Amino acid sequence: MNQDCLFCKIVAGQIPADKLYEDDEVIAFRDISPQAPVHFLVIPKKHIVGPAFIEAEDEQLIGKMLRVGARIAAELGVVNGYRLVFNNGDDGGQTVFHLHLHVLGGRQMHWPPG
Ligand code: AMP
Numbered sequence: 001m002n003q004d005c006l007f008c009k010i011v012a013g014q015i016p017a018d019k020l021y022e023d024d025e026v027i028a029f030r031d032i033s034p035q036a037p038v039h040f041l042v043i044p045k046k047h048i049v050g051p052a053f054i055e056a057e058d059e060q061l062i063g064k065m066l067r068v069g070a071r072i073a074a075e076l077g078v079v080n081g082y083r084l085v086f087n088n089g090d091d092g093g094q095t096v097f098h099l100h101l102h103v104l105g106g107r108q109m110h111w112p113p114g
């Protein structure tokens, strides 16, 4: 755990979150500032700073994040499609430096994302 990391604190239960799923490797919870009718995050419990810091040993974990995100979207009834986003670094719009997958749905997404 990184003591200064917001999402590590959620993993540790030190900060509350509206959890949708949890197992020994990942947690999913609703985004506190939703940008779509459905907007939740899937994070690894392991502190990984962001996409640029994924190591070979994390590959299976990243696949699991995608699978969990898709499964929760289906469980929440998002049947017409959704957007999966990993922001990386400042120009990528990353504000929390603990890897997270955004899952956004329930409205038409636009492209380019801006
Ligand atoms: P990013 O800009 O890709 O780093 O995304 C970080 C996301 O975390 C943003 O969408 C925030 O709204 C969200 N967020 C920040 N703090 C919390 C929190 N305490 N609980 C849930 N989501 C949060």
Ligand code: ZN
Pocket (backbone or CB within 6 Å): 002, 005, 006, 007, 008, 009, 046, 047, 048, 097, 098
């Ligand atoms: Zn962290």
